[in-house]
Amino acid sequence: MHHIGASKTSLSSISTEALWRQSGRYSSNSELLRISDRRDSGFLLSPTHEEEITSLVAGMVHSYKDLPLRLYQVGRKYRDEKRPRGGLLRAKEFMMKDLYTFDSTPSAALETYDAVRAAYTAIFDALKLPYLVADADSGNMGGSLSHEYHFASPKGEDIIWSCNTCSYTANEELASKRPTPVDPTAQPRPLVFNGISTDHKTHIRIVVPEPASGGPPATWDNISHYINLHALKRALSHHNTALDTSISSAALTPLLAKPTSSPPIQIHDQALRSHPQALDITALHPASPCPTCPPHTGTLHPRKAIEVAHTFHLGTRYSAPLNALVSLPNSTRAPMHMGCHGIGISRIIGAVASLLSSSNGLAWPRVIAPFETIILAAPNVDAQAAEEVYDALSGEGGDVVLDDREGKSLGWKLKDADLIGYPIVVVLGRGWREGGMVEVQCRGLGVRRDVGVGDVSGVVGGLLERL
């Protein structure tokens, strides 16, 4: 954050209903935790701080000359999770690094967006764990451009589609495939889904070809097996209706017996109606063709993934309703152009632990390990010897800790070190007593070797560079 000129701040965890009503996010957010106090003040626990930081900056920054401004914090956030799970992976209280950026023009804001993405890439590169960067839907955050950072993991709750040939990667919500060429001679059987808009006014009828391969029952619950909801949203927007274009599986409800006042909106897949506006709205399946590769090259494949960071270009989504204006060189006043960017600190801890652990313990990446190296000595090894190794390592060996707890066996300390997950463990045991050698262990790289004291610093330093 310092590399991109961001200043550290710390906002209250408490926000107000009033401010969230002003931004328009109060009613749409069902995950807000409310605080009940003696005066029924309408306080809530912030799940994110766009409203608060925009309101703060609106009161302090009045000229384009004070921009760009980049403010970040590391702190606790709160969300009324429907399904807290996986320990730190999804909890009602969690730790976030959140960055808010303010620029005076759209192009400056996009430059900021690119700078933040570069910083995030550097942060995730430093973890030395594979990660995915996916085009993403902005959801209820607002704005038009966003990217997600994911660790692929069977414990993940997101589905990321990526191409086996090019770099195309997108969240399920945004992923699309190359439209299937329509065979005008084919006469596919239609599969009809009847829905109703969230305001219960408009009947929506969606017709797609029945897949040749079959599938689960074509009920509303399984709609995403048959229909690409993101493509459906685009198809609905082509109708220029007043429907909420942020439609999702939750925004359409099954059409019950209740009659509706208007004739239904009909959305047909291109295979069923050769209307110029008819789009390919059928769902993605493994091996669907990549939308960016040339025809017949890359195919898309889904992976479960844990989202650990998200960048959003917000534009004036918050600065306009909250009156965060600056004067411009031409003396007019205009809303600032914002971005917000979060890294799920506590979720990364949980995700990394789940990716790097075994039944014996874990091995943290060097950059987030509490200490890089631990020194353990058997009880019958002279305490001073362990201290000499400590001194030898304190330079090259980075953050070193010496386990000098008394009354514990070497086996107990080894097990404890594996559970805690120090990247490197240096042992003064039998090899030390017999030949003055320490054993250097590195679970992450599968290394275990005996080293003389003179070499230990170089060996540990060399291992750390690879971690």
Next chain:
Amino acid sequence: MHHIGASKTSLSSISTEALWRQSGRYSSNSELLRISDRRDSGFLLSPTHEEEITSLVAGMVHSYKDLPLRLYQVGRKYRDEKRPRGGLLRAKEFMMKDLYTFDSTPSAALETYDAVRAAYTAIFDALKLPYLVADADSGNMGGSLSHEYHFASPKGEDIIWSCNTCSYTANEELASKRPTPVDPTAQPRPLVFNGISTDHKTHIRIVVPEPASGGPPATWDNISHYINLHALKRALSHHNTALDTSISSAALTPLLAKPTSSPPIQIHDQALRSHPQALDITALHPASPCPTCPPHTGTLHPRKAIEVAHTFHLGTRYSAPLNALVSLPNSTRAPMHMGCHGIGISRIIGAVASLLSSSNGLAWPRVIAPFETIILAAPNVDAQAAEEVYDALSGEGGDVVLDDREGKSLGWKLKDADLIGYPIVVVLGRGWREGGMVEVQCRGLGVRRDVGVGDVSGVVGGLLERL
């Protein structure tokens, strides 16, 4: 905290009603902020963490061999303040340093208590601001021994009585005076207060001599002008009644017309009844005799003060109900002996700011200043010169910052530095251009002098030692 072997931890801000019911503090605490979530889970925002830390330690520590254990954190706390005021002085969200100590015997716990008090004294000494340490009532925290740390300030909400001769200092709730010698020939007029216990069962009649000097109307609201409520509490406990001995002004309510079932408990001041159990229960007034000095020497005087820290010896107040037991050398199991100790971090910021500020700005004590020294240069001074002074100060001058913001006048920067409150300001202005001298300003010590570059490091270092 590290000097007394305490380890840093960080607990969730969320606790549960269930745990607070188990400790018995749920019903008595009217300042708990509750969280309303989708499942009505009974979550609350912790105002303090005795319950959570005791429950955590109970699950991890099982033998006296693992004690003493000292755990601290620095984090946010929440309280449904009736009267939030004074910015950081009293807010619903505040920052605390809280330390929890665990020992296996009462004597070890008292040694811990003394070690914590010594550490707190060292912390407050380092601020180099006068402070008071008062014997204090343990209130709803439980336990039997506690001390408060205060800054005397007209903005304070506590009243601290201290002796003008000895070191006696006590909070109003606990302060007592040397009993006034009773003149058996005097026939003072009685002043009667009729009260009723909080359970509305017992009529309590309190009789004190009418003061010669008069005073406000002798109504229940003014009772503390006439009666020392702490002495009254002790007098009530002499009656061996089943009354709550934590009686305070809030625990007695005025006796209305409603009759009571039992004959009243009568509490007479010693001046009105020479019963051996009759105590001096009249209120303290300025110049009341000190209870610890020899007769006719020290007198007590009240000061308004801001409480900024509190130490509590808790005994088994929490470990017993929450089953935090350890096995002892004799193989029995017994509750741990605990202490809890807090420093109001955000309140200290507010209190120090109010004590050290003027309309021009403030001057932080060195140990809590964001930077110890700031270097400012006039716009027509070469940027490299300011950097040379920066380099010269970086060793002795402690934490140094150089204000290199462009487009701001020296006057603007000086004013900004005074507002922020850097202890020392080093200016490259006219003196620099005319004779190569920097001006060293120290608002806290009233110093402003011209110094050559070769001497600036020594001069600043010398000033910092006095701050």
